[in-house]
Amino acid sequence: MIAINDNYKIAPFADVLYACDGKWWDWHNGAIKFTGQKWTQDKAAAAKYGINWIEGRQGDGLSSDPGYIHTGQNSGYQAINLAHLFGASRVILTGYDMKISKSGASHWFGDHPDGMRSNYHRWHDNFASIARQGLIEVINCTRDTALDMFPVKQLNKVL
Numbered sequence: 001m002i003a004i005n006d007n008y009k010i011a012p013f014a015d016v017l018y019a020c021d022g023k024w025w026d027w028h029n030g031a032i033k034f035t036g037q038k039w040t041q042d043k044a045a046a047a048k049y050g051i052n053w054i055e056g057r058q059g060d061g062l063s064s065d066p067g068y069i070h071t072g073q074n075s076g077y078q079a080i081n082l083a084h085l086f087g088a089s090r091v092i093l094t095g096y097d098m099k100i101s102k103s104g105a106s107h108w109f110g111d112h113p114d115g116m117r118s119n120y121h122r123w124h125d126n127f128a129s130i131a132r133q134g135l136i137e138v139i140n141c142t143r144d145t146a147l148d149m150f151p152v153k154q155l156n157k158v159l
Helices: 005-009 022-027 043-049 075-085 120-133
Strands: 002-004 016-018 037-040 055-057 068-070 090-093 137-140
Touching (some): 002 075, 016 075, 068 075
Parallel strands (some): 002 016
């Protein structure tokens, strides 16, 4: 199980925590209470907090090269690529709503401290490249999601 960004707070039992942005690692002081593996594509954050580092590169779909992941411009996309490199043949998404909430917040936990915003329209197109590539099965079990390129199912039906 890979927790992405602030989701480690509600899934402290996850095997892996992935966050791409160095700012995020600074805001969370390296997520020192998380006991699983920590991964990032931010080289400076990896060095500062002793986090596993993998190079991030632009590219469509998922990278199968163990030396780097494709970024898709967001941590969720990168975590799917990391799961692929870990050997996953199926990925089940939860919490991938990919849209601004009714309250105007960009994430379930609210907005990032510095106002960093999410570009969901562009991210939608990036996720579509994973679906077109077809390297792994992706099932979206998010209750209210804008990601329509993956099959949407109830979580209890796929576990």
